Amino acid sequence: MNPRNALNFSGGPGALPETVLQQLSEALIREPVTGLSVLGISHRSKWFAEVVDELEANILGLLGIQRGYQVLFLQGGATQQFSMIPMTLLRGVSAPAEYLQTGYWSQKAIPEARREGPVRVLWNGQPEQYQRLPQAYELASAPDAPYLHYASNETVEGMQFQYVPGLDSVPRICDMSSDFLSRPCPAERYALIYAHAQKNIGPAGVTVVLLRDEIIERVPDNLPGFLDYRAQANARSNFNTPPVFAIYTMLLVTRWLKQDIGSLSAMDQINQQKAQRVYAQLDASNGFYRGRARREDRSLMNVSFNLATPELEQQFLRSAEAAGLSGLGGHRSVGGLRASLYNAVTLAAVDTLVSFMADFAHQHRHAAPG
Amino acid sequence: MNPRNALNFSGGPGALPETVLQQLSEALIREPVTGLSVLGISHRSKWFAEVVDELEANILGLLGIQRGYQVLFLQGGATQQFSMIPMTLLRGVSAPAEYLQTGYWSQKAIPEARREGPVRVLWNGQPEQYQRLPQAYELASAPDAPYLHYASNETVEGMQFQYVPGLDSVPRICDMSSDFLSRPCPAERYALIYAHAQKNIGPAGVTVVLLRDEIIERVPDNLPGFLDYRAQANARSNFNTPPVFAIYTMLLVTRWLKQDIGSLSAMDQINQQKAQRVYAQLDASNGFYRGRARREDRSLMNVSFNLATPELEQQFLRSAEAAGLSGLGGHRSVGGLRASLYNAVTLAAVDTLVSFMADFAHQHRHAAPG
Structure with missing residues (x-):
């Protein structure tokens, strides 16, 4: 830690590893492979395609996923995911999607889902001022629900799930924005995991979406491309100019996790x-x-x-x-x-x-x- | 120019001023005002509110705009604007919006508009392989069109408008992604100007939208907040976590324009x-x-x-x-x-x-x- 610097305990955007910041500081002037500032490298370059490939492999590798998933790097934060998920899985569906309302952030996803279809709040912690999470026996999930949505960690209230809620037969969708890659995770029990970068894995401006291939197959045909997981997957997160710097930062953070942390x-x-x-x-x-x-x-x-x-x-x-x-x-x-x-x-x-x-x-x- | 570096003539993301890169490289380790890495500063901090205020003032000042406009800093690139514009101004409207199809980029905006309402291609350069732009007398704009959309510069074909097309009575909307702040611009003749940053003003991952107050008043009520100019304006580009680093970079570029270029x-x-x-x-x-x-x-x-x-x-x-x-x-x-x-x-x-x-x-x- 640079002794001049304040120690950063911010809720996010948060601290990044000192070695990553050092590499970024140098890459701002001259990225070693290309000889260009990292801010001036084309998103259509071979260099950037390799950044995306290595980053995807690092994330799948850290999570121990062998097959059946893709990783997308999108703009718009978790907020955009609040909309993209029901646009994909709830539009025109009559059975309600299930949402756990356990704090400030999981609560924000609910009105966005209601724009697209019916929602059942399976558990609501607001009457208890969001001071506790539900226990497993309190969750009566319907086997035919199109999906269950919850947040694994509530940053505002400081609560984190220590178990995986819901039925394995119902597609499980999790906002892991604030604890993604902070601990092992049984990722294959999830249909879709999303996490904006600015807590554990990078700067504000990019969001990781890890999703099962079968979710991609269910995208409706009429969405604008940037809101369409299929279009984004087909374009390898290069549907339109992606946030190159933020994605490169995530690559350095995943290298740090693999090489420095293990x-x-x-x-x-x-x-x-x-x-x-x-x-x-x-x-x-x-x-x-x-x-x-x-x-x-x-x-x-x-x-x-x-x-x-x-x-x-x-x-x-x-x-x-x-x-x-x-x-x-x-x-x-x-x-x-x-x-x-x-x-x-x-x-x-x-x-x-x-x-x-x-x-x-x-x-x-x-x-x-x- | 750092002698080790390659000279960058990329179509975008493009070169940024050497002095800006130097400041960014230092701010990656320690931003001078806060003592934190610029990647770890909260978007809810006083520091960031001042960054947004100064950046907006710099842009309005460079363009010579006194009043009646706001500047938003959004994610999703020009591509997201291809959708937000017709969502705002064409949904439920019967008169066709007018689009100039002068090259690769202006062409891409058209199918996105057609999702929302009727479109009339006022001029199409494709039969001539996009080797020329229309002259003013070739454009028969309808006085009741909801808006006219065009791109001031076509990066692929290398063509740039040297006049302002359309009727002043029809809201004029311009994709200036590749020449914004590269020359004086009669901004008050436009209802809305948008420009992603990665050509002249910053890194990939942020888009400037300059729009008249009256456009904000016309946003329909049912849009997700991140696609809603009104919600974004009310939140001062902080509706959800914005790309802090990209916005800070734009601030440094506008300072460079004002102080170093003039x-x-x-x-x-x-x-x-x-x-x-x-x-x-x-x-x-x-x-x-x-x-x-x-x-x-x-x-x-x-x-x-x-x-x-x-x-x-x-x-x-x-x-x-x-x-x-x-x-x-x-x-x-x-x-x-x-x-x-x-x-x-x-x-x-x-x-x-x-x-x-x-x-x-x-x-x-x-x-x-x-």
Whole structure:
């Protein structure tokens, strides 16, 4: 970590590995293979086709997928996927698609699906202020549902599924925007997984879509090409000019995962340690730090917590900024505090945070009533 | 220009100014204001809101627009605009929208419009192999057309409008993807101008849309938010996570235009000189180099030309690559050769190209029959 730099605990766009940033910084001037700035390389070049091929192979390899899936790199973020999924699988269908409403992000997908067809909210955590996820026995999925949609990690509320919900007979679709490639994943139990890049795998401006070949076959004929998984797949993510730089960044991140970290299991072990250290600080604080989510549903990616008063939270943020700890404010929809611990956040950065939290609690304990 | 680097004459993504690349390379490690990598800065930060505000002001200022317009920064390229425009202005309308079909790119917009409503191709250059643009008297625009759509510059064929076609009473919509901010433009004669960034103003992955307030008021109610100009405008291009890095790059490019170049008139003068030097080489070659477009319609941005045989063209490309001149192949749809002379291509780079062309012609003149 460059000592001049602030440590980044932002909810996203988040930190990227220091070695990747170094390579990108050099490639901005001169990408080694082509001798051009990476921003000036044609998306129709052999170089870029090889970038896409290697990136797809790296993602499939990290997930242990042998066949039957394709990987697309699209624009428009998870938001565009909220629409493309029901355009593909719900338009003209009478059985309702099933959605789990477990927090801010999974909730946003639902009105977009309703534009295209019927939706059944299989579980809604809003009455409980999104403080817990459903347990498996609470989900009565219909065997004929066109698909089940959920988000594996809720960044705002700091909750993460520790099991795979739904029936294997119903196409399972998952928004993994905030934990894709952060841990092993039984990808072959999913019909479609999507993840925007700006948490764990790259910069804002590109979204990974991993989907079964049979989903591609079900695309209706009348969609504009950029919203059509089949057209995008046929064009190898080059239907129209793709975000070359963002895709190249993802390639470097997947190389880092393979070569520097080793595997998704190894990444998971590091992520578990990081989260454990922050949650341990919360739990040892005698209520000075108050975790937002139920303990069983705690996210390894986003630790959402509160202090006794909004004023004390503001003081925490000011002190943290002054100490070079950036991005610790909670999401604007819920306020409070949040430490995001995406793949590129190092154990050393987490230790700095935890020690800052211990000091702050020590100094301000008098301010916490009861 | 970094002496290690190849000179980039690519049709796009194209060259960017050397000083901008240098600033980006540093901001990849540490953006000066925030102390973070530019890839890790939140799109909800004050920093990013100021980037968007300054970028919008720079674009309006360069174009001399005082009021009545907004500037949006969207994903999805010009391709997404091919759909958003008719979704907004043609859905449910009975009078046909008017399209000028002057080359590869303007042609691509037409089928996307037909999905939404009736289209009248006001002029079609295909029977003449897209070797000329229409003259003003050839365009019989209907006063009640919902809009007229055309492309100001055809990158593939190397043709550029030197006048503003259509009636001022019909909303004029222009794809300026390949010449936006390359010359002064009477922007207030347009209802909507769009331009993807990757020619003159930034990297692939972001598209500028400049539109009159009254267009925003005409957005139908039932569009997904990311396809809705009103939702995007209300959110100040932050409806969902925008491509922060690409937008920041555009800010640096507009600063370069204002501070280093001075104005769009000054940029135009440089671009005129560059194109004049290349076309002069074509015209002085006694038919060794054969310009594709009619002389009056020649583009300042893209010089499309041929040699006597495809074999000689391949030899030209190999020799050019060996001499450090990159990206001179023609578009895959037409083949041949093309020198793209976007804003960031320097006069010095053009002189190197012209001198290479003179040498190549001298050495291979025997190969050109007649």
